[in-house]
Amino acid sequence: MKMGNNILVTNLIRLFLFAFFMGVMAAIFGQKVYLTNNKYEADHTCYIVNNPYVADWVIYMTHNQYEAEEGRWFITNNKYDADYIIHLTSNMYFADYTIFTTNNKYITKFEF
Numbered sequence: 001m002k003m004g005n006n007i008l009v010t011n012l013i014r015l016f017l018f019a020f021f022m023g024v025m026a027a028i029f030g031q032k033v034y035l036t037n038n039k040y041e042a043d044h045t046c047y048i049v050n051n052p053y054v055a056d057w058v059i060y061m062t063h064n065q066y067e068a069e070e071g072r073w074f075i076t077n078n079k080y081d082a083d084y085i086i087h088l089t090s091n092m093y094f095a096d097y098t099i100f101t102t103n104n105k106y107i108t109k110f111e112f
Contacts, residue, residue, distance in 0.1 A: 031110070032065060033073045034082035041079075042087035047095035055100035058109040071108025 036042050049055050060072045068074035076082050089095050102108065 031068045031073050032076045032082045034076055034079040034085045036079065036085055036087050039087045041085060043085045044096045045087045045089050045094060046097050046099045047089055047092045049098045049100050052100040052102065054098065056097040057099045058102055058107065059099055060102050060105040060108050062105065071110035072105055
């Protein structure tokens with residue numbers, strides 16, 4: 001009986017450490033983005049350009065939240081779950097960054 005409890009406790013500790021590690025990795029490398037219409041609650045204001053060579057950020061919008069990293073953005077509906085809150089503006093001169101959206105997830109550029 002004592003041996004079974006030790007296995008259960010050991011597996012629970014492993015599960016906790018795995019969940020903690022995945023949470024830390026998602027916090028460090030994750031790029032979940034919430035798009036807002038309120039420019040005052042946004043972390044960054046961005047303008048979408050048609051030329052990747054003039055863009056500050058080249059991003060790929062993914063549908064898989066676990067793939068979100070290094071310029072691959074996952075758009076979330078929950079602003080409290082997001083790593084960045086972005087406001088898209090129609091005036092380039094009001095933007096903090098210009099972004100270009102690409103269809104190739106291996107060609108991204110996302111640096112502060």
